[in-house]
Amino acid sequence: MRRRGPSIADVARLAGVSGQTVSRVANDRPNVDTATRDRVLAAMREVGYRPNSAARALRNGQFRNIGVIVFELSSFGNTRTFNAVGQAATAAGYAITLIPLLDADQGKVTGAFTRLQEQAVDGIIILIEAHQLDEAEIHLPEGLPVVVVDSSAHYDYPIVDTDQAQGARIATEHLLDLGHETVWHLGGPPTSFAATRRRRSWEETLIARGRRVPPLLVGDWSAASGYTVGRQLAADPDVTAVFAANDEMALGLLRALHEQNRKVPTDVSVVGFDDQESAAQFWPPLTTVRQFFSDVGNHAVEALIAELATGEHHHRPVSVPTQLITRASTAPPPNFAG
Amino acid sequence: MRRRGPSIADVARLAGVSGQTVSRVANDRPNVDTATRDRVLAAMREVGYRPNSAARALRNGQFRNIGVIVFELSSFGNTRTFNAVGQAATAAGYAITLIPLLDADQGKVTGAFTRLQEQAVDGIIILIEAHQLDEAEIHLPEGLPVVVVDSSAHYDYPIVDTDQAQGARIATEHLLDLGHETVWHLGGPPTSFAATRRRRSWEETLIARGRRVPPLLVGDWSAASGYTVGRQLAADPDVTAVFAANDEMALGLLRALHEQNRKVPTDVSVVGFDDQESAAQFWPPLTTVRQFFSDVGNHAVEALIAELATGEHHHRPVSVPTQLITRASTAPPPNFAG
DNA sequence: CGCTAGCTTGTTAACGTCAACATGTCTAGA
DNA sequence: TCTAGACATGTTGACGTTAACAAGCTAGCG
DSSP, X not given: OOOOOOOHHHHHHHHTSOHHXXXXXXXXXXXXXXXXXHHHHHHHHHHTOOOBHHHHHXXXXXXXXXXXXXXXXXXXXXXXXXXXXXXXXXXXXXXXXXXXXXXXXXXXXXXHHHHHTSBOOSEEEEOSOHHHHHHHTOOOOTTOOEEEESSOOOSSSOEEEEOHHHHHHHHXXXXXXXXXXXXXXEEOOTTOHHHHHHHHHHHHHHHHTTOOOOOOEEOOSSHHHHHHHHHHHHHOTTOOEEEESSHHHHHHHXXXXXXXXXXXXXXXXXXXXXXXXXXXXXXXXXXXXXXXXXXXXXXXXXXHHHHHHHSSOOOOOEEEOOEEEOOTTOOOOTTOOO | OOOOOOOHHHHHHHHTSOHHHHHHHHTTOSSOOHHHHHHHHHHHHHHTOOOBHHHHHHHHSOOOEEEXXXXXXXXXXXXXXXXXXXXXXXXXXXXXXXXXXXXXGGTOTHHHXXXXXXXXXXXXXXXXXXXXXXXXXXXXXXXXXXXXXXSOOOSSSOEEEEOHHHHHHHHHHHHHHTTOSOOEEEEOOTTOHHHHHHHHHHHHHHHHTTXXXXXXXXXXXXXXXXXXXXXXXXXXXXXOEEEESSHHHHHHHHHHHHHTTOOTTTTOEEEEEEOOXXXXXXXXXXXXXXXXXXXXXXXXXXXXXXXXXXXXXXXXXXXXXXXXEOOTTOOOOTTOOO
């Protein structure tokens, strides 16, 4: 059994002052005599005083705590965003509570549900891809400020996300500019709005340039799915340029191309999306679209804190632009006389 | 400004009962008439009652909350473990608070420090590699239960970790069993206990078999460092087998080998450590040592909750065994007539 | 010298919940 | 019929903190 720690009253007794004075010192408030302050500080140290955040939260009506709902922390993007949100929130004086949506096979989607059913956070940041959010049927308590990190505009919450459309466009244009006739796309799962956005932008870019739109192939973000789909692409001699919807799938695609002896970039050029740390060490190093996750995290926290302060939310979505990182996996098409 | 939500008193008024009865219903306690219970439940729904966790924590003296101190969430292992800890804690009815150690360059190592200086969690799980822990000089409040996920035995806390020694041994033995004369090691940073354990076990395994111990080369866990060090290894024709301390560095090593036209596994065999999802899609697919992160997470939470309950901690470290996953990156050495 | 303004310090009450105790009602058995 | 006991419900106070108010003291000024 844990026993309770020393409280303000203990410190006050030792320092010979009232509890209020201790509170003032603890919160660094003015109007406390220097000598008194020192005496209180010394007493705090002596008894090992630590403020009780529960009492504070109860008194002040706010928890200084942001809940982050996350479905899978294994995927690269979610993890990076989560980390960035953590950093930003900490810097802003907020703690982060992880609210994992337990796997359905674990039979307890209720994990997040029950946790949300009590007041413990001032606001929520959702890192789930929106379709999954539908499926999970999370009932968010009314009046709880929410920010969604995703590209869907379907929700009545402020949205922050990477500019998927811009990213997919520069990826596609890069390949076209190199001289490829058209660009194939290894898309993400249709349940993902981000994947949908990237696919649509790829398509629009091709159409805008008057190019043929090859049939769409989709994976599930995993490298394994990239490999499976990649084998089809590798078998088709028409394919000279592929834009993969993320780096992981690009990795699987590279493997499939190696296996079938199609040289990258001589025979086939590949572009990824994310710029995960290891992309520069793929074989060959991957040209890819860099996302700025820390910006996304910062904006999300900022938007939430603004909502916390004003009580009303802005519906202007925040879009964080991407950047093309050119590496060795892209080159002009074979027999190109450009 | 956020206004407070409805409290037990509001529900009680509406249902025409006392607050205590509402409390009983909220906590699913017995000795409440079915009709009354239904009435209270209906009232709760009507006003949108959600229990105030701060008041509960204040009253009960415990927060049902576990703090996780983490240095970097970008590395594969930490992320996976964090996720596993989150799942396990949620299943056990505890919330998880992320306590990030802000980057030193952000000038605020105090992030975790200040957060820890208040009572907000019942216990702590540290995912930091122990040497970093020294540097950061986190002063953990006395009496706060702590579990460390690491391989150092230097700490006065319960330890849970993957069995690094066993993992490094099976990796090394696998290569020796294939017929390689000796095995080179691409080690992790010397600041990491996990890296130290893996290195030592690799060395001991070689010595036990009477093999020459090649000079140690180290990276910093990143794929980029694996590439840098890998170029030296690739340039040395003596090298026929390399055990990389993690998959990321193995990826960089593979790139270096490809660049210098040394065939894997024909000329050089490579083994990694972690079995991250994409390892099976490396070129060639990587033989590696699989870690069971969810087991580590479960054990860590279990150990902490046990400590919470009994108030005393067990010093028996928990070691989670690994498993060798054999893929295409390993084969007998060139000209092997075994 | 009297009065005000400003600073330091203290007192009280309330935030929402629930254990402990108190009270009231009903049933079963003597 | 009376009583013990089980069950349903209510009352009180305390967890630790801090806003709001109150009170005491000192310095400055007319």
